[in-house]
Structure formats: C-alpha cells, structure tokens
Amino acid sequence: MTRELIIAGFGGQGVVSSGIxxxxxxxxxxxxxxxxxxxxxxxxxxxxNCSVVISSEPVASPIVAEPDILIIMNEPSxxxxxxxxxxxxxxxxxxxxxKSEPKRTDITIIPVPANAIAEELGQGRIANMVMLxxxxxxxxxxxxxxxxxxxxxxxxxxxxxxxxxxxxxxxxGYNFL
Amino acid sequence: MVEKRLMYGNHxxxxxxxxxxxxxFAGYPITPQNEVPExxxxxxxxxxxxxxxxxxxxxxxxxxxxxxxxxxxxxxSSSSPGISLMQEGISYIAGADIPVLIIxxxxxxxxxxxxxxxxxxxxxxTRGGGHGDxxxxxxxPNSVQELFExxxxxxxxxxxxxxxxxxxxxxxxxxxxxPVEFTFEPIDPKTLPEKNYALTGCKGRERRVVRSYDLRSGxxxxxxxxxxxxxxxxxxxxxRYEVINDNDADLMIVAYGTCxxxxxxxxxxxxxxxxxxxxxxxxxxxxxxxxxxxxxxxRINNFLVVEMNCGQMIDDVRAATRFRPQxxxxxxxxxxxxxxxxVLKKIEEILGGAQ
Numbered sequence: 087m088t089r090e091l092i093i094a095g096f097g098g099q100g101v102v103s104s105g106i107x108x109x110x111x112x113x114x115x116x117x118x119x120x121x122x123x124x125x126x127x128x129x130x131x132x133x134x135n136c137s138v139v140i141s142s143e144p145v146a147s148p149i150v151a152e153p154d155i156l157i158i159m160n161e162p163s164x165x166x167x168x169x170x171x172x173x174x175x176x177x178x179x180x181x182x183x184x185k186s187e188p189k190r191t192d193i194t195i196i197p198v199p200a201n202a203i204a205e206e207l208g209q210g211r212i213a214n215m216v217m218l219x220x221x222x223x224x225x226x227x228x229x230x231x232x233x234x235x236x237x238x239x240x241x242x243x244x245x246x247x248x249x250x251x252x253x254x255x256x257x258x259g260y261n262f263l
Numbered sequence: 264m265v266e267k268r269l270m271y272g273n274h275x276x277x278x279x280x281x282x283x284x285x286x287x288f289a290g291y292p293i294t295p296q297n298e299v300p301e302x303x304x305x306x307x308x309x310x311x312x313x314x315x316x317x318x319x320x321x322x323x324x325x326x327x328x329x330x331x332x333x334x335x336x337x338x339x340s341s342s343s344p345g346i347s348l349m350q351e352g353i354s355y356i357a358g359a360d361i362p363v364l365i366i367x368x369x370x371x372x373x374x375x376x377x378x379x380x381x382x383x384x385x386x387x388x389t390r391g392g393g394h395g396d397x398x399x400x401x402x403x404p405n406s407v408q409e410l411f412e413x414x415x416x417x418x419x420x421x422x423x424x425x426x427x428x429x430x431x432x433x434x435x436x437x438x439x440x441x442p443v444e445f446t447f448e449p450i451d452p453k454t455l456p457e458k459n460y461a462l463t464g465c466k467g468r469e470r471r472v473v474r475s476y477d478l479r480s481g482x483x484x485x486x487x488x489x490x491x492x493x494x495x496x497x498x499x500x501x502x503r504y505e506v507i508n509d510n511d512a513d514l515m516i517v518a519y520g521t522c523x524x525x526x527x528x529x530x531x532x533x534x535x536x537x538x539x540x541x542x543x544x545x546x547x548x549x550x551x552x553x554x555x556x557x558x559x560x561x562r563i564n565n566f567l568v569v570e571m572n573c574g575q576m577i578d579d580v581r582a583a584t585r586f587r588p589q590x591x592x593x594x595x596x597x598x599x600x601x602x603x604x605x606v607l608k609k610i611e612e613i614l615g616g617a618q
Contacts, residue, residue, distance in 0.1 A: 113269050118442075119441065119442065121439060121441075146525075147524045147529075
C-alpha cells in the first residue's frame with residue numbers, strides 16, 4: 087500500500103518539519119519513505135509545502151501529483167492544493183486560520199482548530215503537531231508513539247520541556263476525533 | 264540489519280565522498296547543492312581532511328587538478344552554471360589523465376536559469392563538456408542511496424582508467440530525503456594504493472610530469488589516439504543500466520535520475536491498466552548503455568524517452584536503436600518536473616494510436 091501526502095502552509099508553520107517527522111516515523115515502522123520539500127525561492131511568510139510518500143513497497147516517484155492525504159495549514163494552500171486531492175482523499179485543514187470552506191464533495195474533510203488547540207497548550211507554533219496527531223488517529227498510517235519518537239529526532243536540540251509539549255500536542259490532536 | 268538513516272540527498276553525497284576515502288574537497292556555493300559544501304565543511308573537519316571554499320569554481324577545479332596530480336582522491340561539487348565555469352579545468356584534467364570526481368547537481372538553464380531540478384546538462388556531461396577530444400565517465404544516480412554509493416564507484420572507475428568522473432544528479436535528488444543504508448565500511452585513504460604518476464616529490468626516484476600537452480611534433484596526436492583506445496575500453500567494459508519488464512514490453516521508457524523514478528511509477532500505473540510497459544534506466548550516461556538498447560531496439564517497437572529538458576539523451580537512444588523503432592519523447596525543460604499521470608497520458612496516446 088502506498089500513501090502520498092502533501093503538507094502545505096506558511097513558512098514558519100512547521101510544514102517541512104512535519105514532513106520530515108512523517109517520513110522518519112514511516113522509516114521507524116519499516117515502511118519505504120521519501121520526502122521532498124519545495125525549496126529555494128521561498129520566503130518567510132510565503133508558502134511552503136512538501137511531499138511525503140509512505141509505502142510498503144519501494145517508492146517509485148517522490149513527486150506527488152495527486153495526494154491521498156492533504157494537511158493544509160493556511161488559506162492560500164487550501165486554494166492551491168484542494169483540487170489536486172484524489173477522489174475519496176482526506177483533507178485536514180487548520181480551521182483556526184482558514185475562513186473559507188473547502189469546495190470538494192468527493193473527499194473526506196476534517197476541519198481542525200489546530201492553532202486554537204496549540205494556543206491552549208501555550209504555544210501556537212505547535213499547531214503542526216496537533217495536525218499530525220489527528221492524521222495518526224484518522225488514517226492509522228502511523229502510530230502515535232512512532233510520531234512521538236520521530237519528533238524527538240527532528241527537534242533533537244530542543245529542551246525536554248518543549249519535546250514534552252510537542253508530545254502533548256500530538257496527543258491532543260489524536261484525541262480530537 | 265544495516266542501520267538506516269533518513270538523509271537529504273546532498274548529505275548522502277557528502278557521506279559517500281567521505282566513505283570513499285576522499286579527503287580533499289574544494290568548491291563554491293550554489294543552489295541546489297549548497298548542503299554539500301555546508302555539511303562537507305563539518306565532515307572534512309571531523310575526518311582531518313581538507314575543505315576549501317574557493318573564491319570561484321575556476322579555482323576549485325584547478326585545485327582539484329593539483330590534488331589529483333598529487334595522487335589523492337579529490338572532489339568538487341557544483342550546479343550547472345558553476346560546472347560551465349569549470350570546463351576549461353576539466354578539459355586540462357582529462358588531457359592529463361588525472362582521476363578526480365566532479366559532481367553536478369543540475370538546475371534549470373541556460374544561463375543563470377533557475378534553481379529547480381533539470382537534466383539539461385546531459386550533452387555537456389556526456390560529450391566531454393570543454394574543448395578537445397575527451398569524455399568523462401558519467402554516473403546518474405536515481406536515489407539518495409545511490410548518492411551515497413556512487414562516489415566510491417566513481418573513484419574506482421576514475422582510477423582504473425585514469426580519467427575524471429562525473430556524478431550527474433539534479434536538484435530534486437539533492438533536496439529530497441530517503442533512508443540510506445551504509446552498505447560498506449568507510450575506506451581509510453591510507454590503505455589506497457599509491458599512484459605511479461603522483462607528484463609527491465622526486466627525491467630518490469625518476470622525476471614525473473603531469474600535463475595535458477606534448478609539443479613535440481606528432482606527439483599530441485599519439486596521446487589522443489592512446490586516450491581514444493582507453494575510451495574504447497571504457498565503452499566496452501563499463502556500460503551500466505537497470506532494465507525492468509522488457510520481456511513482454513510493447514513500449515520501453517528510457518529515463519535516468521529523477522525521471523527514472525517518475526518512469527517507474529508510470530510503468531506500474533500502465534501495467535495496472537494492462538499496458539505492457541518496460542523501463543530502461545541508464546546508470547552510466549557515458550559510456551551510454553548502447554549495447555542493451557541495440558538489443559531492445561531490435562525487438563521492441565516503441566520507445567518513450569523522458570527527460571527534464573527538450574530532448575538530449577533521445578539522440579543517444581535513436582543512435583543506439585539504429586533508428587528502427589518509433590522513438591517518442593516527453594520532456595519538461597527549464598526546471599519542470601514530469602509527473603506519472605502526465606507520462607501515462609503520453610503512453611496511452613502512443614499505444615492507443617498503435618492499436
């Protein structure tokens with residue numbers, strides 16, 4: 087089974103980190119993985135996105151044209167990527183920051199107040215962890231515990247306090263559904 | 264089981280270079296390979312090697328000439344415009360028969376171009392690139408794992424034939440992350456055999472000369488013929504490729520690097536639809552795997568060449584298959600990257616039209 091994801095949002099929302107955490111978690115669960123970020127002429131406050139493929143077989147193409155799962159953190163990314171989602175695909179979007187409604191009727195849509203939940207934990211910037219937690223629950227693609235392990239690799243220079251907060255955000259997302 | 268590490272392609276290249284026993288790196292930053300010098304500056308320091316950020320690409324390639332002439336494994340890395348600047352030096356190195364490793368993480372061109380992935384330097388890489396009658400052994404990795412493994416292979420081939428070797432990657436391979444298995448033990452440079460041409464100080468032995476010319480009448484012609492024979496040997500012995508699903512194929516995709524990954528996904532989609540599609544992936548671009556293509560071209564009627572350019576390798580496919588089969592093309596120049604659905608559409612047009 088192969089599942090292709092695109093994660094998109096503002097630069098600074100942890101979009102690229104989320105992708106790396108997913109890829110790392112996939113590897114820890116003995117899946118084949120690829121991660122590819124948009125790179126280069128991006129700027130702070132501009133849009134960032136990355137593609138992740140997690141598969142039981144070797145990954146042929148790291149380029150995701152029609153994702154199975156979309157994790158959308160801001161409004162411009164919703165407009166750009168919603169049309170690309172596969173029919174019957176899963177759209178998770180950050181309800182706190184996105185005011186417009188998704189238009190597709192052939193997909194599963196889950197609005198997540200990701201920034202609001204993160205703010206309750208005291209830190210808006212961990213909204214990305216909330217989204218990953220929701221995805222783990224909804225898709226059974228990756229275990230919550232594996233995501234916790236993977237975030238500790240990604241943020242290996244962070245304080246124990248911060249890492250625990252990330253874990254909590256993952257859990258809040260996981261228990262959101 | 265060998266430990267796996269999730270790595271950027273550019274970082275895997277650096278580890279591959281270190282593991283290959285190379286302890287000399289000179290280069291100048293350019294996107295999309297900046298992570299190579301950045302990470303190399305840390306790793307070379309840890310390994311007690313030489314890392315030099317030079318004042319220009321021209322300086323880097325000439326330092327490589329010097330290090331190679333001194334008999335050590337030496338590498339530079341750049342991207343398209345920087346590689347163009349290096350061509351004079353590469354020609355001198357080829358003319359002096361010095362093995363070095365040059366890495367091109369290709370970006371969109373021509374000119375300044377852009378920083379997106381591309382394969383538009385195929386002609387430059389496979390036709391020598393600079394002036395004079397010469398070739399560089401050119402390897403085309405298509406995964407982060409191969410970015411780790413190919414520096415060693417490149418040095419082995421370069422030293423076997425005393426010829427510069429090139430790794431032709433692209434921005435996507437450099438920027439992507441995949442798990443890497445460290446499949447071999449790091450090579451200790453001290454264990455590498457001494458070179459009989461190396462300029463190491465001639466005290467107590469005959470003096471050696473490394474140069475790309477010989478001004479005596481007729482000598483340069485002689486040298487070129489000698490090198491020509493070497494190239495014939497390389498062409499005979501070193502054609503590398505991967506071939507999948509050719510036995511029943513109605514159509515073979517020919518693609519390397521990133522495009523080979525896209526092609527592999529397309530092949531799977533096509534097979535699911537009952538379309539008999541195979542894939543030939545050249546691993547050496549020079550020498551081009553023309554013998555295998557000649558064999559395939561004699562029995563398969565349709566070929567689709569997929570490249571991130573307007574059509575360069577397609578010339579080699581046409582020549583290798585002796586213009587017998589139908590050769591189709593799908594290209595994305597200027598930093599465009601093809602995706603599997605669009606390549607599948609092209610295949611459906613070709614095979615649909617043939618039925």
